[in-house]
Amino acid sequence: MARRPLMAGNWKMFKTVSESVDLVKKLKDSLSGVKDRDALVCPPFTALAAVSEVLKGSAVTLGAQNMNDNVQGAFTGEISPAMLKDAGCAYVILGHSERRQYYFETDALVNKKCKLALEQGLTPIVCVGEQLAEREAGRTFPVVESQVKGSLGGLTPEQAGKVVVAYEPVWAIGTGKTATPDQAQEVHAFVRDWIGRLFGSSIADGMRILYGGSVKPDNIDSLMAQKDIDGGLVGGASLKAEDFTRIVKFLS
Numbered sequence: 001m002a003r004r005p006l007m008a009g010n011w012k013m014f015k016t017v018s019e020s021v022d023l024v025k026k027l028k029d030s031l032s033g034v035k036d037r038d039a040l041v042c043p044p045f046t047a048l049a050a051v052s053e054v055l056k057g058s059a060v061t062l063g064a065q066n067m068n069d070n071v072q073g074a075f076t077g078e079i080s081p082a083m084l085k086d087a088g089c090a091y092v093i094l095g096h097s098e099r100r101q102y103y104f105e106t107d108a109l110v111n112k113k114c115k116l117a118l119e120q121g122l123t124p125i126v127c128v129g130e131q132l133a134e135r136e137a138g139r140t141f142p143v144v145e146s147q148v149k150g151s152l153g154g155l156t157p158e159q160a161g162k163v164v165v166a167y168e169p170v171w172a173i174g175t176g177k178t179a180t181p182d183q184a185q186e187v188h189a190f191v192r193d194w195i196g197r198l199f200g201s202s203i204a205d206g207m208r209i210l211y212g213g214s215v216k217p218d219n220i221d222s223l224m225a226q227k228d229i230d231g232g233l234v235g236g237a238s239l240k241a242e243d244f245t246r247i248v249k250f251l252s
């Protein structure tokens with residue numbers, strides 16, 4: 001099955017509102033002719049509404065970097081899925097390795113957030129990936145398997161069909177070290193195989209699996225040439241309009 005490529009920019013904790021608006025205005029222009037692939041930006045919460053306003057009428061879509069696992073309530077400092085929708089988001093990144101590492105997010109929490117995001121009409125981008133020590137110990141596959149099962153367990157096939165998975169080897173995030181296309185492809189194929197076992201082969205065939213970890217203009221083409229890589233989750237390079245544009249326009 002031909003899967004529509006998706007390039008998602010994770011801006012992390014960078015950009016004020018005015019800086020965000022500047023960047024997204026440039027992207028709106030530079031990506032205006034792009035029709036055969038999806039481009040997504042995930043700015044910080046404070047800039048979502050302003051960026052959404054700029055993106056009106058554009059093919060670039062909006063997402064958030066995290067959300068709370070409750071519908072609403074007394075959760076000081078948190079953001080609900082309905083608030084993200086209200087601000088114009090269609091997607092939400094869940095279980096990014098920085099959330100798992102610094103804010104102790106577990107597969108169980110990511111699973112709860114994933115179900116809630118789907119119930120509330122947001123498309124989750126669920127992140128998985130091994131740490132360097134795990135790769136060096138030959139444990140990449142069992143680690144990724146347990147993250148996939150733990151984060152997506154209990155979803156119906158119909159729900160799973162709406163999820164995007166991002167494979168992000170933790171040792172490649174923000175380090176300038178990219179997984180080789182072969183290393184990434186191997187894990188993507190493994191994730192797709194597990195999706196098939198859990199939800200059936202047509203869900204696996206249709207699922208978009210993004211690669212993340214130091215994606216740059218000069219490595220995106222070789223990554224996207226791999227059979228099971230359907231897009232990128234891009235951190236640092238998504239902060240520069242020129243670089244992100246080139247990444248979205250891979251192989252063209």
Ligand code: PEP
Pocket residue numbers: 010012096168172173174175176212213214215233234235236237
């Ligand atoms: C990320 O933010 O998910 C990421 C992969 O960052 P970078 O592209 O900077 O490695």
